[in-house]
């Protein structure tokens with residue numbers, strides 16, 4: 092009789108339920124995001140979040156390009172490339188879309204920052220940079236299938252985007268309405284992305300229980316990236332309270 096008692100893989104339904112069950116660790120529950128939704132942030136604090144999060148925005152298409160560069164499956168590349176266009180924008184034939192990074196800069200302006208204050212990264216906290224870099228490095232170094240799985244926190248993203256759309260107009264009436272465009276746009280984009288990423292992950296990683304458990308670890312890693320990013324932003328605001336904003 093075998094010494095090993097490897098449990099059988101979960102069914103795809105069970106596996107999907109395990110992935111969705113990780114939502115309790117999503118950054119929507121981080122104290123900083125809870126405060127944001129409750130209207131407890133000052134203008135400076137909301138600006139600090141937008142300025143720091145810009146680094147995540149500009150790294151997402153670099154992360155997706157790393158996945159493409161490692162991926163030898165043309166069918167996957169054909170779908171994945173859309174994510175780069177979503178963020179970087181495009182000009183193809185007569186059609187032009189400024190893209191998500193530009194929408195985020197406009198969010199910066201809507202909360203009272205200048206374009207230059209956002210794009211220069213001069214408000215970026217070192218620990219926020221490290222958290223985001225960990226995600227990009229993961230996508231560069233790990234097999235592309237694992238990097239695809241690491242995008243699945245987007246299962247939970249429409250909820251947090253919707254929360255901002257619902258709460259900001261009353262909690263932060265001074266934010267120009269145009270600033271919410273990014274979140275509105277992501278509602279449909281994130282749902283489409285996650286439909287593709289989830290379908291692939293459930294198929295590819297369902298051969299063994301060990302592979303399925305690896306995906307849960309990967310998803311936890313990505314939850315940790317987002318949690319650490321929120322920690323970094325929150326702590327940075329304590330520094331600003333104590334020392335005053337950075338100059339230069």
Ligand SMILES: O=C(O)c1cc(C(=O)O)c2c(n1)C(=O)C(=O)c1cc(C(=O)O)[nH]c1-2
Nearest residue numbers: 151241242243244245247248251252277317
């Ligand atoms: O505002 C958020 O809370 C949030 C979270 C996430 C996420 O869960 O990774 C993404 C986004 N937004 C987002 O706008 C976005 O484009 C995005 C891409 C990805 C990814 O991992 O490829 N995550 C996210």
